[in-house]
Amino acid sequence: MRQTIRLFKMGMRQITRDGMLFALLPAPFLLGLFVRFGVPFVDFLLQRELSFSIQPWYSLADAMLLAMTPLLLGMSSAFVLLDEKDEGTGLYYQITPVGGYAYLGARIGIPMIWSFLCSIFVTMVFGISGAPFARVAAAALISSLLGLSVSMMVVSFAGNKVEGLAISKLSGIILIGLAAVWFVPAPYRYLASFLPSYWLGDLVQNGASLLSLLGGLLTGILWIGVFTGVFLRKI
Numbered sequence: 001m002r003q004t005i006r007l008f009k010m011g012m013r014q015i016t017r018d019g020m021l022f023a024l025l026p027a028p029f030l031l032g033l034f035v036r037f038g039v040p041f042v043d044f045l046l047q048r049e050l051s052f053s054i055q056p057w058y059s060l061a062d063a064m065l066l067a068m069t070p071l072l073l074g075m076s077s078a079f080v081l082l083d084e085k086d087e088g089t090g091l092y093y094q095i096t097p098v099g100g101y102a103y104l105g106a107r108i109g110i111p112m113i114w115s116f117l118c119s120i121f122v123t124m125v126f127g128i129s130g131a132p133f134a135r136v137a138a139a140a141l142i143s144s145l146l147g148l149s150v151s152m153m154v155v156s157f158a159g160n161k162v163e164g165l166a167i168s169k170l171s172g173i174i175l176i177g178l179a180a181v182w183f184v185p186a187p188y189r190y191l192a193s194f195l196p197s198y199w200l201g202d203l204v205q206n207g208a209s210l211l212s213l214l215g216g217l218l219t220g221i222l223w224i225g226v227f228t229g230v231f232l233r234k235i
Contacts, residue, residue, distance in 0.1 A: 032126030070147025145220025
């Protein structure tokens with residue numbers, strides 16, 4: 001555990017030295033500011049000019065905030081992994097006492113614990129739908145698994161940092177599950193239920209339920225397991 005913490009600190013130093021990765025750290029808070037002040041302002045303009053309100057979709061804005069926070073934070077860790085993969089240090093860590101899974105714990109696991117806490121904080125401070133704490137915490141748990149699965153997908157299929165950047169942009173497709181909850185009628189929206197983002201959206205929109213929580217946990221763990229296996233085989 002001590003070596004895992006040490007490895008995590010080394011990764012943080014890498015992030016602070018890279019301007020692009022360092023910019024990802026405050027990004028959830030900037031997004032939160034936009035949701036807190038920008039979305040209501042847009043709603044005000046729409047009501048004044050078109051007599052149309054987007055308040056029924058405020059919960060969707062909060063769901064996007066919950067989903068994007070771990071995605072943004074997870075990307076910084078994913079790019080550190082890709083840097084170490086290019087340099088060959090990832091392979092070196094495989095034969096040290098740190099080991100494969102402990103190495104991923106330092107690079108992905110610890111940042112996802114932080115993203116879980118950060119998701120709760122950002123949503124409770126900047127959220128606009130008035131969701132209760134229990135619902136936000138449950139949704140943050142699913143969103144942290146979503147962020148972890150996307151991070152592992154990026155490092156599993158990207159050969160280098162440039163490819164990782166391209167794949168990270170395409171990974172936004174995984175958020176289709178959120179849109180399905182709000183805009184696709186039943187039973188067709190259930191086609192997106194294999195995505196963790198679907199259960200995140202269902203939990204935020206319809207309230208915390210055991211089905212939504214278990215669905216999000218199971219799909220998130222499944223995605224993580226698949227991509228982690230691919231990554232470990234590659235390195």
